[in-house]
Amino acid sequence: MTALVRPAIRRCNREDAAALALAGKATFLESYAGVVDGAAIRRHCEERQTAAYYEACLADPAHALWIAEVPPGAAPVGYLHLSPPDLPVQTGPGDIEIKRIYLLSKFHGSGAGRALFEAALEEARARGKTRLLLGVYKQNAKALGFYERMGFTRVGEREFDVGGAVYEDWVLARVVG
Structure with missing residues (x-):
């Protein structure tokens, strides 16, 4: 049996927009194919998982992004996007949102998810x-389950639009400490 490869985690720079878009599309599709409407997934990825979207985020100092990569050639297999909060719960200046955190399932259990979170x-x-x-x-x-292990608790709910289809989300919070 082959040992699980742990992806390298690094902070993104402006040249990473295309890799982030690729990782975003791949991980979103893998996470939700067969769970949410397929046409909605395609539309969501075409509209929200674009290099232009990530270029704008990378140019904004209020955002921070990290990418998980594996050799050869540093293939993007996951990422985390930190941003100002945009959630339907009471927020203040001490709050920040993990807007997206995804990792291809092949790398679950490798420690990469925890490294992105850290x-x-x-x-x-x-x-x-x-x-x-x-x-x-x-x-x-x-x-x-992952978020519970990382110390998050429920603080609210929201509706999340995936390509025109609306799904119910939990809003979770955790003290930075």
């Missing part, structure tokens, strides 16, 4: 933030 936690501390927030699909048991 990078976000360190950045939140460096920015003087006191609370991490995120939204997660209510039916995503694997992600909910």
